[in-house]
Each structure stands twice: as structure tokens, then as C-alpha cells.
Amino acid sequence: MGIVVVTTSPGFGTVGRVPGKISERGWEFIRCIDTSRPDGGVAEYRERMDFLVVGLIPATAEMIASAPRLKGILKHGVGVDNIDIAAATARRIPVLNAPGTNANAVAELAIGSMFSLARRIPMLHRVVTDGGWQRHVGSEIEGKVLGVVGLGNIGKTLARKGRALGMRVLASDPYPDVDFAKEHGVEIVELRDVLAQSDFVSLHVFGGKDNAHLIGAEEIALMKKTAYLMNFARGEVVDTEALYDALANDRLMGAAIDAYVQEPPDRAHPIFSHPRVVFTPHSGADTTEAVERMGLMNIADIEAILDGQRPARVLNPEIYR
Structure with missing residues (x-):
């Protein structure tokens, strides 16, 4: 079964080298950005989701608990106040962001x-x-x-x-x-x-x-x-x-x-x-260059997790103890 990457970010995987790198790796890539739904539509894919790349839609404890294959949660950006890090830590799932990219x-x-x-x-x-x-x-x-x-x-x-x-x-x-x-x-x-x-x-x-x-x-x-x-x-x-x-x-x-x-x-x-x-509509990070930097960092961290490594930017390092 292939790797399934779900994102609630409208920008992840859209610009620069990022779409090509996702395609090259053969990942199934699903975008869930339906703002009329609290989870953006993630619920439809939670059973198969290996990685969640978070935008502004929250990654809640319920969302994390209902994704049995989830291996990592990554923020397509810097602020992680909309990710329940405690819930992820309880399941020993690494949480990462993309510091400095924006x-x-x-x-x-x-x-x-x-x-x-x-x-x-x-x-x-x-x-x-x-x-x-x-x-x-x-x-x-x-x-x-x-x-x-x-x-x-x-x-x-x-x-x-x-x-x-x-x-x-x-x-x-x-x-x-x-x-x-x-x-x-x-x-x-x-x-x-x-x-x-x-x-x-x-x-x-x-x-x-x-x-x-x-x-x-x-x-x-x-x-x-x-x-x-x-x-x-x-x-x-x-x-x-x-x-x-x-x-x-x-x-x-x-x-x-x-x-x-x-x-x-x-x-x-x-x-x-x-x-x-x-x-402005929460668009501080919305440049082609910044969105590409974030996406490349997210991909690098997904690859590190798949290779069994501990990513340098992990926000809950206690899961590795």
C-alpha cells in the first residue's frame, strides 16, 4: 500500500519544485480544504492517511485519534497553535513545523x-x-x-x-x-x-x-x-x-x-x-518563494520519518525517548 499524504493547506504542493517532488515519490496526495466542514474533509481519508500537512484547519485530538496509520503531522508554516500536540505525543506521532521559511x-x-x-x-x-x-x-x-x-x-x-x-x-x-x-x-x-x-x-x-x-x-x-x-x-x-x-x-x-x-x-x-x-487575508507567508520553501521542508521531514530518522525540527522530541 502506497503512502497517503493529506493536506489541509491550500498552498502545499502547488508551486515551484514541490508538486514535481511529490509526484516523483509516488505518494497519493489529497487536498482537504472544504471550509464548510470543520476538518476540511479529512474524515473521508483518515483510515488511509499516513501524513497530515496542516494549514489553518485544526488538527484536533479527535482527528489524530481516528487516523490509525498516521506517522507524522507537519505544519505548512510555523505556528502550531492549531495542532493538538499533546494528542499526537500520546500516540508517539512526531509534530513538525517549517521554521524560518516564511x-x-x-x-x-x-x-x-x-x-x-x-x-x-x-x-x-x-x-x-x-x-x-x-x-x-x-x-x-x-x-x-x-x-x-x-x-x-x-x-x-x-x-x-x-x-x-x-x-x-x-x-x-x-x-x-x-x-x-x-x-x-x-x-x-x-x-x-x-x-x-x-x-x-x-x-x-x-x-x-x-x-x-x-x-x-x-x-x-x-x-x-x-x-x-x-x-x-x-x-x-x-x-x-x-x-x-x-x-x-x-x-x-x-x-x-x-x-x-x-x-x-x-x-x-x-x-x-x-x-x-x-x-490582508492572513497572507503574510503567501509568496511563491516562501510556499516553496515550506513545502520542500515538509517533504524532507516526511522522507526522514519514512527512513526511520528523527527529524531535526520535531516539536515533541519526547516521543523518541
Whole structure:
């Protein structure tokens, strides 16, 4: 019986060298991305599934328990808050992600969002296409303060780009890479100082209950009225009600949002009609280059598991003890 690889990621196996490599290996490849179903349609294949490559649809304990042949769970991306790692560990199934593969893509989107906010590009685009000619005096990026919350792979990449643009860069992280910060001129400070001093605050932390409402009303109140908040982490990291309240009352200049508690979000919320917010559909990692890097890493880890090896990126190494 051949190897069956099921994915809930719309991007895995779609670009670059990845489709050819999957085909070369003779794996049966099944995509389950039906968002009208809680599991995307995985239930139809769980009896035969050897590997699950996870997108945004959760890999639940029930899904894991009902897949007797499951040999590995891989995230087509970095954040694994939607994978029940404890359930996988109980069955001695390795869980892996693809660290670093989307760092440049997300960092570039953050840079693009800064320019979009500073120069009001989406708004001015609509003005022109609607037949108007309303000009807007924006601001420049050079000389501004960039605050990076979460100095992991993405945060570090963004910090380097911010410095290259002539920005002062502050960063907060529970376990900061002091050597990196010293080498690249990044100032490590507490979160409250990042919020109080920055012109642009970009969030790059893990989701989950530990970071739920990391940025709420109290934290937003620390920010400058001329500052912008950018969420490229997870939806629950920011209190949307507090963010909207600050924007509506001119206590914050603007925001960029790429991650939402519910995806797709409920666009009836008034924040979606606010003119100083730039929205993207959780697309930080959506570049051809990043999607290919993720896919190649996922394939390499599947092959390692099939060869009886312990992959270097396994997130629950205790299963090998």
C-alpha cells in the first residue's frame, strides 16, 4: 500500500519544485480544504492517511485519534497553535513545523504595510479610481521608530529591514537574542517601552491562551496617538474592540491586520469600514518563494520519518525517548 499524504493547506504542493517532488515519490496526495466542514474533509481519508500537512484547519485530538496509520503531522508554516500536540505525543506521532521559511515573506508584508499606512496608499487608490483627486500629506519611514514584539525569525528579519530603511528599532521578547540585537543595532526593551516609543508596532508572537489580548486597551493607551499597530501574529493577540475604540476616538493613527480570531472574519464589525486600517487575508507567508520553501521542508521531514530518522525540527522530541 502506497503512502497517503493529506493536506489541509491550500498552498502545499502547488508551486515551484514541490508538486514535481511529490509526484516523483509516488505518494497519493489529497487536498482537504472544504471550509464548510470543520476538518476540511479529512474524515473521508483518515483510515488511509499516513501524513497530515496542516494549514489553518485544526488538527484536533479527535482527528489524530481516528487516523490509525498516521506517522507524522507537519505544519505548512510555523505556528502550531492549531495542532493538538499533546494528542499526537500520546500516540508517539512526531509534530513538525517549517521554521524560518516564511520569515522574509512576512517581514516584507510588514514593510509594505508600513508604507501603505504612512502614505495612505489603499485610500488614495480608491480616491483616484472613484474619480476623485484628494491628495494626502503622509509621512516618511526613515527616521521613525519600529517596535518589534517577538524577536524570532520573522522579527529578526523585519528588524534588519527596518534598520536598512534608516529606522531605529526596538524589540521585546521573553528570551531575546542579545548577540543578534547587538550586531544589528536593535535595542531590547520591555513591551511597555516598545509601545510607548514606537511609531510602528509590529506583532510577531505565537498565538494561544498565553498571548490572548497581549495588546488590549491598557497597552494601546501607552502608544502614541500618531502610531500604527500591525498584527501579523494571531487574531487573539489583539483585543479588536479596544483597537477599534482607540481608532474611532483618534487615540491611534491606524492599523494593519493580517490575522483574525475567526477566519474569514465577520466583516459586519465596524473596524472593517475604518479608513485608516489596512486588511490582508492572513497572507503574510503567501509568496511563491516562501510556499516553496515550506513545502520542500515538509517533504524532507516526511522522507526522514519514512527512513526511520528523527527529524531535526520535531516539536515533541519526547516521543523518541
